[in-house]
Amino acid sequence: MMGNKDSFITVDKVSFSYTGESGAAEGTALDQVSLNIAAGEFVAIVGHNGSGKSTLAKHLNGLLLPTSGDVWVAGMNTKDEQHRWDIRQTVGMVFQNPDNQIVAATVEEDVAFGPENLGLPTELIRSRVDEALAVVGMSEYAEAPPHSLSGGQKQRVAIAGVIAMRPRCLVLDEPTAMLDPVGRREVMETISRLNEEEGITVVLITHFMDEAVKAHRVVVMDEGKIVQEGQPAAVFQEIDLLRELRLDVPPVIELASRLRAKSLALPEAILTVDEMVTALCQLRSEV
Amino acid sequence: MVPVATFRHITIGQYIPGESLLHRLDPRTKILVTLLLVVGLFFIDTYLGYGLAALYIALAIFRSGIPPRFLFRGLRPVIIIILLTFMLNSFMTEGEILWQWGFLTLTKEGLSKGGMLAIRLILLIVGTSILTLTTSPLALTDGLESLLRPGKRIGIPAHELAMMMTIALRFIPTLLEETEKIMKAQMARGADFESGNLLQRARSLLPLLVPLFVSAFRRADDLAVAMEARCYRGGEGRTKLKQLAFHTTDFLVLVGSSFFVLWLAFSM
Numbered sequence: 323m324m325g326n327k328d329s330f331i332t333v334d335k336v337s338f339s340y341t342g343e344s345g346a347a348e349g350t351a352l353d354q355v356s357l358n359i360a361a362g363e364f365v366a367i368v369g370h371n372g373s374g375k376s377t378l379a380k381h382l383n384g385l386l387l388p389t390s391g392d393v394w395v396a397g398m399n400t401k402d403e404q405h406r407w408d409i410r411q412t413v414g415m416v417f418q419n420p421d422n423q424i425v426a427a428t429v430e431e432d433v434a435f436g437p438e439n440l441g442l443p444t445e446l447i448r449s450r451v452d453e454a455l456a457v458v459g460m461s462e463y464a465e466a467p468p469h470s471l472s473g474g475q476k477q478r479v480a481i482a483g484v485i486a487m488r489p490r491c492l493v494l495d496e497p498t499a500m501l502d503p504v505g506r507r508e509v510m511e512t513i514s515r516l517n518e519e520e521g522i523t524v525v526l527i528t529h530f531m532d533e534a535v536k537a538h539r540v541v542v543m544d545e546g547k548i549v550q551e552g553q554p555a556a557v558f559q560e561i562d563l564l565r566e567l568r569l570d571v572p573p574v575i576e577l578a579s580r581l582r583a584k585s586l587a588l589p590e591a592i593l594t595v596d597e598m599v600t601a602l603c604q605l606r607s608e609v
Numbered sequence: 610m611v612p613v614a615t616f617r618h619i620t621i622g623q624y625i626p627g628e629s630l631l632h633r634l635d636p637r638t639k640i641l642v643t644l645l646l647v648v649g650l651f652f653i654d655t656y657l658g659y660g661l662a663a664l665y666i667a668l669a670i671f672r673s674g675i676p677p678r679f680l681f682r683g684l685r686p687v688i689i690i691i692l693l694t695f696m697l698n699s700f701m702t703e704g705e706i707l708w709q710w711g712f713l714t715l716t717k718e719g720l721s722k723g724g725m726l727a728i729r730l731i732l733l734i735v736g737t738s739i740l741t742l743t744t745s746p747l748a749l750t751d752g753l754e755s756l757l758r759p760g761k762r763i764g765i766p767a768h769e770l771a772m773m774m775t776i777a778l779r780f781i782p783t784l785l786e787e788t789e790k791i792m793k794a795q796m797a798r799g800a801d802f803e804s805g806n807l808l809q810r811a812r813s814l815l816p817l818l819v820p821l822f823v824s825a826f827r828r829a830d831d832l833a834v835a836m837e838a839r840c841y842r843g844g845e846g847r848t849k850l851k852q853l854a855f856h857t858t859d860f861l862v863l864v865g866s867s868f869f870v871l872w873l874a875f876s877m
Contacts, residue, residue: 385838407840415838422831425839427747427778434850439840447850469782483839 329358329394330523331382331413331491336391337546338377351377353546354391361490364517364524366534366554369543370568375527378543379495382525383413396490411440414484418496420476421468429471429479430455430464436487447486454486457520458512474505478512485516491523492516498530510536531558531572535593542567555591574598624745630858631673631743636752638859642866643740649870650729650736658877659728665869666736675742683738684731691730698723750774755853768844776832784825791820 338352351374359365369375380386381393384400396412398405414436417423426432430451437447455461458478468476477497484492494513498506510533517524526537534540540557542550544567550557558564558575565571578592578601587605592598626632631639646662653659670677684691702719709715741749754771761767792802795816802813 383838385834407842410838410840415835417831417835417838419828419831421783422828423835425779425832425836426775431747431775431850435836435841436839438848438850439842441846441848444848444850444852447848451850467782468779469786487839 330361330363330396331357331359331525332392332394333357333378333381334392334394336378336381336388336393338374338381338386338389350546352381352388355546355548356391357541357548357551359491359523359525361523362517362521364514364526364536364538365541366526366528366537366539367541367543368528368531368534368569370529372545373543373567374546375543376495377546379415379493379525379527382491382493383415384409385415411487412489413491413493414487414489416477416480416484416492416494416497418499420473420480420500423480424468424476424483427467428464429460429466429468432468432479433482433486436483440487450486450488451482454482457485457516458482472505473501474508477501477505477509481509481512481516485520485522489522491525493525493527495527496529497526498528498533506530506533529569531564531570535572535575542569554593558593559590625675625679625742626745627674627743629672629674629743631669631739633858634743634862635853635855635859636744636748637756637853637855638863639740639744640749640752640756641863642870643737645867645870646736647733649874650732652874653729653877654725655877656725658873659725659732661873661877662732663728665866666732666739669739670735673739673743675739679742680735680738683734687730687734691727694730695723695727698726746778747775750778751849751851751853768847772844780825780828783828784821787824788817788821791817 333355336352336355337350339350353374355374355378357378367375367378377386381388381400382395384393384395384406387401393400395409398409398412400406400409424432425435433451433454434447437450442450451464452461455464458481460475460478460482463471463475463479468479471479481492481494481497492513497513498509501509513524513526514536516522524537526533528534535554535558537554540550540552540554541548542557542564549567550560550563558571559579561571561576561579572593574595574597575593578588578598582588588601592601646666650662653662670680699715699719699722700713702716702722704716704718707715707717707720744752750771753774754767757765757767757770792800796802800813800816802810802817804810805813
């Protein structure tokens with residue numbers, strides 16, 4: 323079986339448990355998770371610490387293999403040894419700590435690390451590196467040592483390092499968790515641009531709800547299970563459920579819900595401040 | 610007063626960027642010539658030979674465009690050793706006595722031998738400094754990897770050594786920054802890194818080293834996963850962004866220097 327036809331990544335009834343030193347299972351991190359991700363989609367996976375969202379992310383490029391169930395990437399099963407490197411090239415991964423994923427002592431050497439591992443010819447590596455740095459807006463720092471960069475810049479370099487391998491999908495595991503607001507904005511803008519302009523499928527693991535709002539689809543996880551899934555507008559209407567799962571509700575959405583409770587006729591799809599302003603102005607002009 | 614502030618401006622190696630002939634040479638050429646020079650210096654035992662070797666090194670310094678004060682900076686930490694070598698040899702060698710005071714006897718042979726050893730040490734240090742001053746740590750790593758590659762058959766892990774050096778170069782500034790952070794945090798809670806005797810000071814470093822090691826291991830773990838995610842699978846089949854290029858100049862410098870140093874070593 324090859325997974326769902328329309329699906330680029332298929333997660334099929336995947337369970338995973340971490341094993342302790344004795345080899346005994348130590349708690350289930352994923353419990354019968356099924357998820358389809360289409361090519362070009364922007365999916366956000368949210369959940370509290372320990373909900374299994376990072377474990378799921380590591381399954382998408384075969385860094386972890388399911389205890390039971392299957393993960394298919396572009397028709398390749400992650401359990402299949404011979405596809406391991408094809409899968410890792412197809413699904414690139416960016417991690418939380420920008421410092422711990424930069425390998426080389428200059429920016430361009432680091433971006434070149436992936437293409438070098440793929441064994442590409444020197445001229446091609448050069449053009450891929452220049453291109454990737456341009457996409458994330460870091461061209462002028464090509465020769466800088468990574469420790470001289472800000473957190474947001476380092477994370478953009480990490481993204482460039484993955485982009486240089488020409489992946490079709492980018493999985494980002496809480497890429498903004500260690501960044502300041504400026505860095506967060508830089509990284510989020512880069513991710514959105516990659517999705518919209520380069521057509522790269524994006525899976526964003528995050529615990530910032532205002533980031534999840536930008537996705538096409540939000541998947542909510544709790545205790546190793548998917549508990550809610552849908553368009554941001556729909557998922558974020560269920561404020562009580564989010565609260566129960568100890569997730570923050572973006573203030574705008576909460577305000578909209580309170581105003582609705584006061585019988586103000588606001589539309590369901592309010593996710594951002596701009597949308598709120600437009601809706602309120604319309605209401606006023608109707609009065 | 611506090612050593613904390615000094616960490617920020619630390620530079621790895623002593624590379625001084627430039628565009629000189631020496632800077633542009635293939636790192637392999639420079640490593641080989643330096644190696645030859647180091648070995649050659651041990652075979653020379655006439656003052657004329659050392660004079661010629663010094664002239665050769667002076668020419669290299671001149672062509673490198675490196676201000677000579679940088680070269681002598683490298684001598685500062687070993688000046689005591691050089692002086693000690695000179696004194697010991699001058700006073701301990703038997704021969705024609707020039708000057709005597711108590712048990713100290715200065716001999717002509719001793720003076721000559723001590724002087725020669727001191728010059729040898731100075732030339733060794735200055736000669737190797739030219740290599741590290743004109744070659745970036747990255748180029749040096751690439752050069753070493755390439756030179757060690759034939760040794761793979763006898764079990765020299767060339768790629769792994771080079772990868773370790775690259776990662777060390779990358780993480781030294783990060784770990785220094787972290788040390789600074791932990792030091793400040795411990796100082797804020799009353800830790801004292803400066804007073805007391807040697808033993809007490811060593812003990813006071815413990816609350817600094819433990820968190821530093823814990824964090825370094827965590828970083829190593831993260832880095833390994835990130836490298837695997839980027840398809841790292843050892844040196845096999847790997848290509849390079851910057852390929853080393855051996856030009857005609859390299860050939861000329863290598864052959865010319867080899868002949869000169871060999872001639873010095875065997876005839877002087």
